[in-house]
Amino acid sequence: MNDLPEIMLVTGLSGAGKSTVLRTLEDIGWEVVDNLPLSLLDRMLGTDNPAIAGVPARPLAIGIGAATRDFDPARIIDQVDRLRDRGDLEITALFLTCATDELARRYDETRRRHPSARDRPAREGIEYERTLLDPLCRWATYLVDTSRLTGADLAHRIRRDFTRPGLGETTLSVTSFGFSRGLPPDADLVFDMRFLRNPHWDPALRPGTGRDPAVAAYVAADPAYEPAVAAIEDLLLLLLPRYRVEGKAYVTVAIGCTGGRHRSVHVAERIAKRLREAGFSPTVTHRDLAAVPHDTLEGQPDRQ
Secondary structure (H helix, E strand, O other): OOOOOEEEEEEEOOOOOHHHHHHHHHHOOOEEEEOOOHHHHHHHOOOOOHHHHOOOOOOEEEEOOOOOOOOOHHHHHHHHHHHHHHOOOEEEEEEEEOOHHHHHHHHHHHOOOOOOOOOOOHHHHHHHHHHHHHHHHHHOOEEEEOOOOOHHHHHHHHHHHHOOOOOOOOEEEEEEEEHHHOOOOOOOEEEEOOOOOOHHHOOOOOOOOOOOHHHHHHHHOOOOHHHHHHHHHHHHHHHHHHHHHOOOOEEEEEEEEOOOOOHHHHHHHHHHHHHHHOOOOOEEEEOOOOOOOOHHHOOOOOOO
């Protein structure tokens, strides 16, 4: 990819997955416009459009199909080729095709009428549209056959091929909490630190929090601390990229202990630091850091 403004036309046979493609592109950060009349397409891609004259903040996907007003494949090809010749835009076209039998099955299954066969069998509309769109199919930059793809398969492929740096990043949060005050309702992954020795039962450490060096050192001195926390970090480094590929917009990692002031706070801070070193940008919150400590909430004193 170069630094030119990126525009992609998304077109293809009705029922082949255009809506899925546009929705997925929007999810990964593209700006999306669907079924724009060709008269407005000329204006949008023209030299007098300030969004095109400079580098746009996001790549732009424009959905066009046989149902688009004033649809004319030859006109589309001519307009885009002229714009490409200017050399100041990176314009591509994605065409979605699909076998006739599969398209007919999809229309039969959904009980929808084919847009090109309102009063005729769907197969007639499919073949008419295939002939109409053939010039676009042969001209397109990318050709995707969705005959054997589920909607999830198609979305995964679009994420894989068209995610751009800085777009569609998963919003990552790391929060500490106390089990005595309930689980965070938006937690995706929960890790329980109550197996570590509890600073609450040391009178000198009780007023502090997991942000204090003395408390952190006390927690880290537990023999189970290093192997357990390192294993959690390794697991997150494995899972988080997979969540991003699957298009998960938000991931909240919740680290809990009994009161939410000591062990969970320190471990959340350490894990967030490790994730930053690996290139992630987590937001760190400590839900119960300001809570008043109570012996009755902390269970029994450590016997160590």
